[in-house]
Each structure stands twice: as C-alpha cells, then as structure tokens.
Amino acid sequence: MKKIALMSLLTMIVCARVMAQEKVVSDSPLPIMAWANIPIEETNISRFKELKEMGINVNLSNYPNAQAMQQALDLAQQVGIRMVTSCPELKTAPEKAVTQFMNHPALAGYFLRDEPVRKDFAELGDWARKIEAVDSNHFCFVNLISSVHTTKTEALGTATYAEYVNTFSREVPSQLLSFDFYPVLSDGIHERWYEGLEIFSTEAKKMGKPFWAFALAYAYNELHPIPTVAALRLQMYSNLAYGAQGLEYWAYWMPESYRSAPIGINGKRTIVYDRIKAVNKEIQDIAGVFVGSKVVSVHHTGTIIPRGTTRLSTLPWAIKVFETEGQGAVVSVLEKKENTFFVVVNRDLQKSMTIVISGDASLQRVLKDGSIVNADVYDHSTEIEPGDIAVYLFPTKKQTGI
Amino acid sequence: MKKKYLLFGLTAWLGIAAAFSQEKLKSKDAIPIMSWGGISQSEVSADSYKKLKEVGVNIDIAFFSNADAIALALDAAAKAGIKLMISCPELKADPEKTAERFKNHPALEGYYLGDEPGKPQFQDLTDWAKRIKTIDKKHYCFVNLFPNINSNQSKFGTKDYKEYIDYFDSQFPAPYLSFDFYPVVDGAIHPRWYENLEFFAAKYKTDGRPFWAFALTTSYLAYSDDAGQPTLNDFYQLYQTYRPEKVFVHDVPTLGELRLQVYSNLAYGAQGIEYWSFRGFGSPIDAQGRRTVVYDRLQKVSQEIQNLSGLFLGAKIVSVGHTGATIPNGTKRLSKLPAPFKLLETVGEGALVSVLENGKNSFLVIVNRDFKNSMKLIIDTDASVNKILKDGTIIRADEYACATEVEPGDVAVYMFPTVK
Numbered sequence: 072m073k074k075i076a077l078m079s080l081l082t083m084i085v086c087a088r089v090m091a092q093e094k095v096v097s098d099s100p101l102p103i104m105a106w107a108n109i110p111i112e113e114t115n116i117s118r119f120k121e122l123k124e125m126g127i128n129v130n131l132s133n134y135p136n137a138q139a140m141q142q143a144l145d146l147a148q149q150v151g152i153r154m155v156t157s158c159p160e161l162k163t164a165p166e167k168a169v170t171q172f173m174n175h176p177a178l179a180g181y182f183l184r185d186e187p188v189r190k191d192f193a194e195l196g197d198w199a200r201k202i203e204a205v206d207s208n209h210f211c212f213v214n215l216i217s218s219v220h221t222t223k224t225e226a227l228g229t230a231t232y233a234e235y236v237n238t239f240s241r242e243v244p245s246q247l248l249s250f251d252f253y254p255v256l257s258d259g260i261h262e263r264w265y266e267g268l269e270i271f272s273t274e275a276k277k278m279g280k281p282f283w284a285f286a287l288a289y290a291y292n293e294l295h296p297i298p299t300v301a302a303l304r305l306q307m308y309s310n311l312a313y314g315a316q317g318l319e320y321w322a323y324w325m326p327e328s329y330r331s332a333p334i335g336i337n338g339k340r341t342i343v344y345d346r347i348k349a350v351n352k353e354i355q356d357i358a359g360v361f362v363g364s365k366v367v368s369v370h371h372t373g374t375i376i377p378r379g380t381t382r383l384s385t386l387p388w389a390i391k392v393f394e395t396e397g398q399g400a401v402v403s404v405l406e407k408k409e410n411t412f413f414v415v416v417n418r419d420l421q422k423s424m425t426i427v428i429s430g431d432a433s434l435q436r437v438l439k440d441g442s443i444v445n446a447d448v449y450d451h452s453t454e455i456e457p458g459d460i461a462v463y464l465f466p467t468k469k470q471t472g473i
Numbered sequence: 474m475k476k477k478y479l480l481f482g483l484t485a486w487l488g489i490a491a492a493f494s495q496e497k498l499k500s501k502d503a504i505p506i507m508s509w510g511g512i513s514q515s516e517v518s519a520d521s522y523k524k525l526k527e528v529g530v531n532i533d534i535a536f537f538s539n540a541d542a543i544a545l546a547l548d549a550a551a552k553a554g555i556k557l558m559i560s561c562p563e564l565k566a567d568p569e570k571t572a573e574r575f576k577n578h579p580a581l582e583g584y585y586l587g588d589e590p591g592k593p594q595f596q597d598l599t600d601w602a603k604r605i606k607t608i609d610k611k612h613y614c615f616v617n618l619f620p621n622i623n624s625n626q627s628k629f630g631t632k633d634y635k636e637y638i639d640y641f642d643s644q645f646p647a648p649y650l651s652f653d654f655y656p657v658v659d660g661a662i663h664p665r666w667y668e669n670l671e672f673f674a675a676k677y678k679t680d681g682r683p684f685w686a687f688a689l690t691t692s693y694l695a696y697s698d699d700a701g702q703p704t705l706n707d708f709y710q711l712y713q714t715y716r717p718e719k720v721f722v723h724d725v726p727t728l729g730e731l732r733l734q735v736y737s738n739l740a741y742g743a744q745g746i747e748y749w750s751f752r753g754f755g756s757p758i759d760a761q762g763r764r765t766v767v768y769d770r771l772q773k774v775s776q777e778i779q780n781l782s783g784l785f786l787g788a789k790i791v792s793v794g795h796t797g798a799t800i801p802n803g804t805k806r807l808s809k810l811p812a813p814f815k816l817l818e819t820v821g822e823g824a825l826v827s828v829l830e831n832g833k834n835s836f837l838v839i840v841n842r843d844f845k846n847s848m849k850l851i852i853d854t855d856a857s858v859n860k861i862l863k864d865g866t867i868i869r870a871d872e873y874a875c876a877t878e879v880e881p882g883d884v885a886v887y888m889f890p891t892v893k
Contacts, residue, residue, distance in 0.1 A: 121872070124495065339874040345862070439769070448524070450759045454766040 094441040095464070097359035102179075102317040103351055104129035104155065104283070105333075109324050111135065113338065114143055119150040122323065125333060125344055126351025129179050131155045131212075131319075137168060144177045153179035155212045165201040173206035180210040186251070187213060189228025189235065192242040199244040210246040214319075215239060217252035218267030221379070232267070236274040248275050251321060253287035255302040255420065256294050265309070265371070265401070266379025272313045272366065283317035284310035288347060289325060289332035297331040298343050301420045303350045305458030308416045311354070312403040312460075314366035318354070320347065356441040360412050360462055364405035373399015373418065387413060389465035392429040392451070397422060400455075406467055412437070413463040417455040424455045430465065437462040498865040498888075500783030505685070505745035506775055507532040507558065507582075510752060514538060516762060517546045522553030528757060528768055529775020530748065532582045534558040534615075540571055547580045556582035558615055568604040576609035583613045589653070590616060592630030592640060599644045606646060613648050616641070617747075620654035621669040634672070642682060649744060650682055655689040655723055657730045657844065667737070667825070668803030671793070674741040678790045685745030688734035690771055692725045692755025725755035726767055729844035731774045733882030739778065740827040740838045740884070742790040746778065780865040784836050784886060788829035797823015797842065811837060813855045813889045816875070820849035824879070830891050836861070837887040844882040851876050854887065861886040 105127040109118050111134070122130055130152055134140040140158040147154045154177055160168040161181060172178055181202055184195055199211040221232040229235040240248060250271050254264035268284070275282040286306035290297045307318055325332035333344035370383035372395045383402050386393055390413060393402075398419040405412040417424040434446040446463060455461050511525045511533040525533055533555055535546050540563040550557050557580055563571045564584060575581050584605055586598050602614035618641060621634045629637040642650060650673065656666035673684040735746050748771065751758050757768040778785070794807030796819045807826045810817055814837065817826070822843040829836045841848040858870040870887055879885045 335874045337874070340872055341874045341876075342878045344873075345877075349863075448764055449768075450761070450763040450765045 093443045095357060095359035095437050095443055096441075097362045099358075099362060100128060100355050101311075101358040101362055102129050102283070103127055103354070104131050104317065104319045105288070105323040106131045106319065106321045107323040108132050108326075109334075111139060113324075114139070114146065116146055116149060119146045119152065121334075121340075123150050123152050125323075125348045126355065127152065127320070127323075129153050129155060129317075131182060133182060134158045136160065137171060140172070141175075144172065144175045147177035148175070153177050155180045155182050157182040161202075162198070165198060166205050169202050169205040173209065178209055180212045183211050183213050185214045186216045187239075188216070188226065189238060192239055196243045203244050211244060212247075212249065213239070213243060213245060215248065215250040217250055218270055219252070219261070219263055221263060221266055221270060233270050233274055236271060237278070240274065240278045240280060246280065247317065248278070248280050248282040249284070249317075249319065250282070251285045251319070253285065253291075253295060253321075254306065255287065255296065255298070257296050260305075260377075260418070260420070262378055265377035268309065268313045269369070269379050272315075272369070276314070276366065281316035282314070283319055284313075284315045285319045285321055286310075288320040288322060288343060290330040291322075292329075298346060299420075300346050300350060301457035301459070303346055303458070304353075304456075304460070305416065305418070305420055307350060307354060308414075308458065308460040309401055309418075311361045312401050312405075312414045312416050313369055314364070314403075314405070316362070353439060356439065357437060357460075357462060359441065360405065360407075360414070360437060360464075364407040364412065367404040367406050367411070369401065369403040371399060371401055371418075373397075375399075377418075387411065387465065388469050389413075389434045390428065390430045390463070392427060394427045396425040398424070400424060400426070409467050411465055411467045413465070415455065415461045415463075417457060417459055420457050422457060425452060426455060426461065427452050428461075428463065430463065433465050435464040437464055496867045498781065498783040498861055498867060500786055502782065502786055503531060503779055504739075504782045504786055505532055506530050506778075507534065507685070507745065507747045508690075508751055509534050509747065509749045510536055511748075511758075512546070513752075514542050514546075517542070517549050519549045519552035521762075522550045522555045524758070524764070525751075526553050526555050528772045529779070530555065532556045532558060534560065534585050536560045536585070539563065540574065543575065547575065547578045551578070551580035556580050558582045558585045560585035564605075565601070568601060569608050572605045572608040576612065581612055583615050584609075586614050587616045589619045589628070590641075591628050592637060595641055595644050599646070602646055614646065615651065616645060616647065617651040617653055620652050620665075621672065622654070622663065622665055638672070638676070642676075642680075648683070650676070650684040651686070651745075651747065652684070653687045653747070653749060655687065655749075656734065657689065657723060657726075659722055660724070662733075662801070662842070662844075664802050667795070667801035670737060670741040671803050673743075674790055674793060677742045683744040684742070685747055686738035686741075686743045687747045687749055688726075688731055688738070688774075689723055690726055690731070690748040690757055690767060691723075691750050691753050693723050693753060726770065727844065727881075728770045728773065729881030729883075731770055731882070732777075732880075732884070733840065733842070733844040735774055735778055736838075736840045736882065736884040737825055737842075739781075739785045740825050740829075740840050741793060742788065742827075742829070744786065777863055780863065781861065781884075781886065783865070784829065784831060784838070784861065784888075786831075788831040788836070791828035791830050791835065793825065793827040795823060795825055795842075797821075799823075801842075811835065811889060812892070813858045814852070814887075815855065816851060816853040818851040820851075821846060822848070824848060824850070833891055834888050835891045837889070839879060839885045839887075841879040841881060841883055847878045847880050849876065850879050850885060852885075852887070854889075857889050859888045861888055 107130045137158050137160045218232045227235045252267050254261040286303050324334045325336045331343050335341050371380045372383050376382050401416040403414045429451050430446055435443050436446045506529055508530040512521045514537045535557045537543050540561050543559050543561050631637040654666050654669050656663040676682045757771050759765050795804045796807050800806050825840040827838045853875045854870045859867045860870040
C-alpha cells in the first residue's frame with residue numbers, strides 16, 4: 072500500500088501541467104566558431120559530432136589538400152555544422168577551388184589568413200576579390216591582431232590600432248571583422264582589453280560590418296590560467312555586450328606543449344570541454360538578446376573603470392535606479408526593433424557582484440534560460456556571479472501612461 | 474545588400490542545422506521536492522504556486538488557518554500543477570470529516586501532522602493518522618523527525634536516537650521517514666551530519682525504509698540559548714570553541730552549499746528532498762513576495778537533480794564511503810571500488826562516494842564535500858563505464874581525460890552495468 076501511495080504521488084507529479092513562460096527568441100542561433108584543427112587522422116563523424124555537442128556551430132579547420140577539405144565539408148554537413156576552411160589550392164588556384172566548393176551546403180566561408188599586418192592587406196585584398204568574383208555568397212575570413220598596444224603599432228604598419236582595423240576593412244573585401252584578444256591572465260584582466268573592444272566595435276560600426284570576438288579555450292602559456300566558467304563567461308558576455316555578432320574559441324584540439332584545451336593531446340575531453348559546453352548553452356539560451364541587436368551605448372561602473380572606456384552616467388528611461396557594488400560592471404544598451412535590452416556584466420572574475428536595480432512597470436528581466444518575467448517579481452537587490460550577466464528588457468519606445 | 478543576405482544566410486542555416494540527439498538518462502518520474510510553507514495563506518493563487526513550481530518545487534506544505542483556505546489553495550495548486558501537504562485546525566478537530574472533504578482532490582499530496590515530535594507524542598500522532606486512514610487510504614500522513622544533534626536527548630524521549638527513529642517507524646504509518654538537518658553553520662559542515670545520513674541510509678538498505686532529507690534554503694541565526702532552534706551544542710563542544718554569547722549563523726545559501734546538501738542526501742539514497750524555508754532573510758522569496766538570488770540558485774539545483782532522477786529514484790544503496798585526509802564522524806573510508814573502476818583519487822578536502830543500483834544499471838556517485846573549492850578528481854575506468862553529464866546525457870567515460878574537476882558541493886556520476 073505504501074508503494075502504491077508513492078507511485079500515485081510520483082505519477083501525479085509527472086502528469087502535472089507544465090506552465091509555459093515567454094522566452095526571448097532568436098531567428099537563428101548565434102554563430103559560435105571553434106578554431107578546431109582536429110587532426111586529419113581524427114577527421115571523422117564522431118569527432119565532428121563531439122565538436123557540435125560542445126555548442127560549436129562553425130568549425131574553422133584547414134586541410135592539406137582539396138580532397139581532405141571536401142571530406143571535412145561532407146562530415147560537417149552530416150553533423151549539421153558549417154565550416155570556415157581552406158586548402159593550398161584555394162591560394163594557388165582560387166577560382167577553380169571556389170568553383171569546386173561554392174555549392175557545398177556546409178560551407179560558411181573561406182579562411183584566408185590569421186593576424187596579417189598592413190603590408191599584407193593588398194595581397195589579401197587581391198585574393199579575396201578573386202574569390203568573390205566567383206562566389207559572392209560566402210565570406211572570406213581574416214582574423215586581425217589584437218589591440219594589446221593601441222598606439223605602439225609600428226609592427227602593425229599603421230599609426231594607430233583604429234587605423235589598422237579601418238584600413239583592413241577598406242582594402243580587403245570582408246563581410247565581417249574578427250580580432251583575437253586573450254584578456255584573462257594569471258594576475259588579472261589585461262588592462263587594454265576593454266579599450267580594444269571599444270576601438271574594434273566602434274570601427275566595425277563605422278564600416279557597417281558585424282564583428283566576431285574570442286575567448287581563450289586553453290592555457291597556451293604560463294601567463295594564461297586554465298579557463299574557468301567565470302573567465303569564459305566574462306570574455307563572451309563582454310564581447311556580446313559590445314555588440315559581437317559571432318564568437319570564437321581558440322583552440323579546440325590541444326597542440327603540443329600547451330595545457331587544458333577542450334580536447335587533450337590524447338584525444339580525450341577535459342574539464343574545459345564541459346565548461347565551454349555549459350557556457351555555450353547559456354549563450355544560446357539568450358541569443359535573442361544579441362543576434363541582430365544594435366549597440367546604443369556601452370559604459371562601465373566601479374571605482375576604477377578600464378582604460379579607454381566611459382563611465383555610466385545616464386540610465387535608459389525605463390530604469391530608475393541602478394547601482395553596482397564591488398569591482399564594477401560593463402553596462403550596455405542594445406536595441407532590437409521594439410525591444411531594448413539593458414545588459415550588465417560583472418567584471419569580477421572571483422566574486423559575485425551585488426546590484427540594485429529598479430525600473431518602471433514596463434521593465435522585464437530575461438532569466439538565464441531566456442524566460443522573460445516582470446522585473447518586479449525580483450527583489451531590487453540581487454547578485455551576479457563572477458563574470459556572469461544580467462539582462463533586462465524594456466520597450467524601445469517609451470510607453471505612454473506608464 | 475547582397476552581403477547582408479549572405480550573413481543572414483549563415484545564421485539562418487545554423488538555425489535549421491540537423492540536430493543530433495544524445496542518449497540521456499531516462500526516468501518515469503520526478504524526484505519529489507517539497508517546500509515548507511512556500512506559499513502563505515494570504516498569497517494563495519495559481520500564479521503564486523506557479524512561481525513555486527518554477528523554482529522546482531512539486532509539493533508544498535500548506536499550514537493554513539481553516540479548511541476553507543485549504544480548499545482554495547488546493548484548487549489554485551491544481552491549476553499550477555503542484556500538490557499540497559495540508560494542515561489546518563479542522564484536520565485535528567475532526568479528521569474524518571476533513572479527510573472526507575479533501576480526499577478526492579487531485580492536488581492533495583497528503584496530510585501534515587507534525588514536526589519534530591518526541592516519543593510522548595507518537596501515540597497521539599499514530600491514532601490521528603489511523604483516523605485519517607479509515608477515510609482516505611489513498612493518501613499518507615506526514616511527520617518530520619529530529620536530526621541526531623540533540624546531545625541531551627531530552628526531546629527524543631528515548632534512550633538514544635536509534636530508538637527514537639525505530640520506535641516512531643514501528644508505530645506511525647508513513648511511506649517514508651523524514652528528518653531535518655541544516656549542516657552548513659558558520660562556514661563549516663556540522664560534524665554529525667554525515668553520521669545522521671549514515672543512519673538513515675542503513676535503515677533504507679537493511680529495512681527498505683525510504684527517507685526524505687532537507688536542504689536549508691534560507692539564512693537564519695542559531696542562538697545557542699534559543700530553545701526553538703535545533704541546539705548546536707555538539708558542534709560547539711567538538712570544536713572546543715563554545716562561547717554562549719556567540720551567535721552562530723546559517724548564511725545565505727550559496728550554490729555550492731545547496732548542491733552539497735541535495736547531492737549528499739541523494740548519494741545516501743534519499744528518495745525525496747525538502748526545502749526549508751521560503752521565508753525570512755536570505756530565502757528564495759522576500760517579504761514582498763519577490764524572488765531573490767537564492768531563488769535562481771535553487772531553481773538551478775532543482776533542475777539539475779531532476780536531470781538525474783533516473784539515477785536516484787528507486788535506487789538501492791550498495792555502499793557509501795568517503796575520501797580525504799580526514800573523513801566525517803561515523804562514516805567509512807572508501808576502500809574498494811566496483812570492478813570497472815581501476816583508479817579513483819581525489820585531491821582536496823575529500824569526497825562522498827556512493828554506489829547505487831537501479832535495475833540493470835549501477836552508478837558511482839562522487840560528491841565534492843568542499844562547498845567552497847573545486848575538487849580535482851582522477852578516475853580511470855574500463856570500457857563498460859559511461860559518464861552521466863549534468864544534463865543527464867550518457868557518454869563513454871573514456872572519452873574524457875582521467876583528470877577532471879568537480880565544482881564546490883557538486884556531483885560527478887558514472888554508470889556501469891549491474892552485475893548479479
């Protein structure tokens with residue numbers, strides 16, 4: 072009898088009606104690309120599936136010949152991911168190679184070059200134009216050098232970092248811009264990171280192009296610790312708060328002599344694989360906040376704000392009170408048609424940040440799973456975990472009568 | 474214009490990319506998660522119960538002032554998909570009539586009769602339960618029992634804790650036992666918590682008596698002279714820092730603390746989880762009925778444990794051991810691993826390691842006892858072992874590196890075939 076009572080209890084619980092909540096929706100997932108470089112001998116369906124299961128939907132890998140690239144694209148199609156890729160033939164005979172691959176459904180774009188300097192732009196421009204002449208449906212991908220020194224740019228070949236980005240954008244046909252900055256160091260956050268995001272996002276906006284940005288997925292030297300969930304969140308949520316329309320991880324498969332990539336040198340998953348998978352899931356749950364949104368403003372709070380950034384001094388109309396305690400936050404306002412998002416990222420990698428927020432009746436909160444609830448169902452005071460995000464939503468046009 | 478279409482094409486393509494489904498741990502049922510007074514009488518509405526359901530609660534104890542209020546609450550709870558354990562004066566004054574009134578309500582879970590009774594109250598409670606049972610054989614009566622920390626035993630009314638629990642169990646007709654222990658005090662683990670879990674796990678293993686156990690979901694002050702709170706004298710004495718003037722604090726629950734409590738309970742075989750409470754400073758819902766940060770933490774933990782319900786619900790305990798330089802009072806050191814495991818080492822404070830059997834599958838459950846720091850775990854298995862990820866996904870264990878980490882208070886789970 073006791074068993075029957077428990078059984079009926081459990082059955083009731085399962086049969087209980089599920090309450091559906093409104094969620095923030097996105098027409099498409101956010102592109103999340105891994106610089107995968109899965110070894111050629113491991114290029115198979117289960118490894119591509121494993122990559123996808125980490126939350127990656129674009130695989131950047133290069134191949135020793137066109138045949139290997141074809142096989143990889145076929146695998147990507149079977150798994151349901153896309154590729155930014157290249158092979159030597161793309162350089163030696165671009166028109167022929169492009170003709171071979173341009174109709175492959177798994178092709179996202181052509182990888183041309185990583186971290187070029189000013190003197191490389193002309194050649195890259197010629198190459199990209201040759202490709203575009205045959206295939207204007209896929210983009211040419213070049214990743215730009217980070218903004219570690221925004222003024223000491225002799226090595227880049229330009230007077231400033233902004234000029235480096237701007238010149239590239241004008242001289243090399245490119246539909247999106249990408250740059251790599253690995254800001255999480257063993258002793259804190261790189262002092263130039265947010266300055267770099269400011270410059271890059273501003274230049275991209277001027278050119279009317281979306282940009283993609285990175286998180287470091289492993290400890291590639293002693294300066295960089297093994298990525299934690301907080302470190303991954305801080306990088307990705309800061310990128311998104313600045314308007315990034317795509318995210319990248321470097322790297323995926325561990326190269327010799329490095330530490331703790333998602334897939335170890337022995338081909339086995341590490342703890343970083345699980346951490347990235349968890350963060351990617353979180354990001355896609357709220358992708359609707361970011362995909363297609365326009366940056367209205369980005370500011371910072373805290374006693375000391377990062378170099379090159381500006382302090383938050385005014386609030387959007389729907390928010391009456393906003394305060395942060397501790398190290399401070401990135402605060403951005405993103406607009407997407409009738410909705411505007413107030414995005415708060417805790418800059419502290421170690422400690423939770425208390426925020427106090429109060430808005431008018433139109434203010435809603437976007438929970439981590441994408442659910443939308445009225446902001447006033449929450450206490451005014453709440454906490455944001457290290458590197459994590461809080462998102463609020465209000466109408467782009469001020470409601471009359473509110 | 475064309476370029477814009479290209480990028481849109483990429484994102485649109487990503488949206489319709491074929492999804493590969495991964496095998497997940499299956500369960501027919503959800504783990505019962507019961508809140509104590511999640512919704513007060515003045516707050517009763519379908520929306521209030523919905524808020525409770527969204528935090529992961531599927532049963533609420535309703536302590537209301539009259540039967541009419543219970544009737545309204547049951548209707549509201551039914552709309553939200555929650556069940557109620559009911560308590561009102563009429564249930565005591567006229568049990569038969571009250572049970573008759575509510576016994577067919579679809580949202581009725583059972584009848585709440587008491588909290589932390591001593592042996593002198595057992596007979597009354599048993600008689601009361603029997604009167605209810607004569608009318609309603611479908612539902613059960615619920616009583617929560619003391620934890621083992623009362624060193625003077627004056628509240629038990631028995632010579633020791635074992636007699637207290639065994640005697641209650643021999644008298645009172647309940648489908649499971651329940652006890653409340655709030656183990657995180659002043660940033661440390663109470664030294665007798667795991668001993669208490671050992672006791673109930675042994676009872677489950679040898680007598681087949683399931684138990685439900687608690688997580689503290691609020692902050693409260695435990696005054697050493699407050700007779701209304703569980704006395705912590707044992708704790709003070711063991712640490713030889715007893716200062717009567719000191720106020721001991723259960724701080725606002727962190728994710729690590731919540732995980733440690735629920736995963737330790739489940740690793741010891743608990744078949745239900747109880748949250749106490751939803752009121753007061755640091756609780757999931759504040760005095761104005763608004764959600765706090767604890768609400769979000771609790772929601773996450775509730776979701777996590779339901780992802781693993783196929784492991785824990787109905788599982789039998791095979792063994793429980795602990796690792797670490799020192800192991801908790803009353804526990805046993807892990808000395809033997811199931812055959813498919815070649816190596817298990819933990820670095821740090823140590824882990825609770827239990828082996829649970831659930832039909833054709835057995836599970837090695839590893840809980841990081843440290844609720845502040847991650848624990849390094851080195852584990853090596855044969856090819857028969859699968860790893861169960863936090864979302865319930867089943868994957869071959871050897872696809873992971875031998876060295877991994879378990880977050881504060883968190884769990885790592887491995888599955889292997891049951892060998893008879």
